[in-house]
């Protein structure tokens with residue numbers, strides 16, 4: 040198929056104010072809508088249907104009806120559709136990125152990166168689709184042959200967050216379709232437009248009606264149907280640990296498979312032997328990406344005494360060089376927070392730290408609207424709230440430590456286990472510390488490590504399962520064991536006349 044047209048379609052061409060169900064665009068039953076606003080300006084970006092249980096039932100029915108034929112396609116046919124989808128995402132990258140920045144706020148450069156990552160996940164699973172192998176097993180019995188055949192689990196319910204409204208969906212649609220599943224996806228109400236744009240792209244990629252369904256609206260009502268419906272085989276969720284636990288409880292009654300990408304509390308450790316410039320650059324990238332609103336952002340920066348003062352000085356200077364503003368302005372490196380609640384949360388973390396002896400080195404207050412100054416707080420201590428809670432904002436606490444043993448103890452002292460980072464030029468320390476840290480993702484001398492080729496997921500209360508990599512498709516497959524018996528040659532006497 041020739042490469043899709045790259046005619047200059049703008050972000051408005053991907054705006055939809057309808058649900059995408061069974062290949063058609065329909066309003067919510069009562070016509071209710073949710074306003075989507077630009078966090079940089081407060082202005083309206085668009086409206087989406089405020090749907091609930093009734094529409095979700097229709098979406099599940101459409102996905103269930105589409106499943107047999109889609110699962111029966113060859114892996115090559117499904118791969119072809121996913122490759123076309125990835126090509127369309129790339130072809131319309133600028134428009135999709137602008138839509139993403141308008142609804143979520145991140146700088147355009149980051150939005151372009153997210154859209155590119157979305158295409159990369161889809162392309163990765165287009166390739167993985169053709170490598171879903173089974174097994175034959177040496178039989179322990181004469182006259183039998185044993186086989187293991189992977190099969191798609193069926194209809195998937197997906198719920199995604201506002202902070203990466205495109206790539207979090209790609210991490211679910213990709214493996215689901217590659218495995219032969221169909222999907223009903225509910226994006227976050229604060230940034231649902233990128234998901235509906237996926238409906239436009241899926242149509243153009245020739246993905247059959249009912250395979251991908253996008254429902255926006257009442258999270259509890261939609262999630263209630265997805266976690267309980269007998270035709271939904273699996274739930275995949277990215278969001279807070281609190282909501283993840285709610286969904287796990289709800290899904291338990293029908294024993295649905297669950298994949299959970301939840302909250303984090305990432306330690307960022309700088310040892311005396313670290314390359315200071317590398318550590319500063321890594322800390323800025325890891326902490327302030329998406330204005331600190333990622334589950335893998337550094338939440339606690341631990342710096343060994345010997346390098347501590349030099350690090351705080353250099354890090355604060357680099358933070359002060361961040362340029363806050365509307366994500367649509369080229370060169371802006373720090374966008375607004377998603378809503379007032381997020382700004383109030385950042386203010387509360389700073390006030391708590393100040394009250395407990397923290398020293399604000401730079402920033403520390405909201406600027407205008409939903410913008411919060413990029414902030415560095417020195418003299419941080421375990422008594423402060425951000426030592427144990429996910430900040431999800433541009434506030435960087437710096438803690439001092441003395442020994443490697445102390446760093447490992449405090450770094451692992453959390454119920455979370457998603458991402459962690461440390462900087463050292465000592466090879467032995469690199470192996471010792473990366474083994475001792477209880478996290479699903481470990482960055483050694485790197486502050487941003489997410490890629491579609493590597494497994495993404497947490498330990499402890501940061502989640503269940505892995506997304507991306509060769510592991511990411513496993514959660515969408517059932518391994519069926521078949522034992523073929525009675526294979527000995529029948530003697531004449533045995534023959535049934």
Ligand SMILES: NC(=O)C1=CN([C@@H]2O[C@H](COP(=O)(O)OP(=O)(O)OC[C@H]3O[C@@H](n4cnc5c(N)ncnc54)[C@H](OP(=O)(O)O)[C@@H]3O)[C@@H](O)[C@H]2O)C=CC1
Nearest residue numbers: 199200201226227228258262278279282300301302303334
């Ligand atoms: N591990 C990871 O990969 C990631 C983790 N996160 C975590 O998510 C949090 C921030 O994202 P945020 O979107 O606020 O997280 P939330 O958990 O509040 O929301 C995530 C999604 O869940 C939906 N939701 C909320 N409550 C329910 C419910 N009772 N039943 C069904 N669905 C529900 C939301 O819908 P609605 O918007 O309509 O409320 C949204 O679509 C942070 O804790 C962050 O660490 C975020 C991204 C990635």
Ligand SMILES: O=C(O)[C@H](O)CS(=O)(=O)O
Nearest residue numbers: 202203332333334335489
């Ligand atoms: O939602 C998130 O925070 C993402 O998982 C972060 S990443 O995958 O883009 O690194």
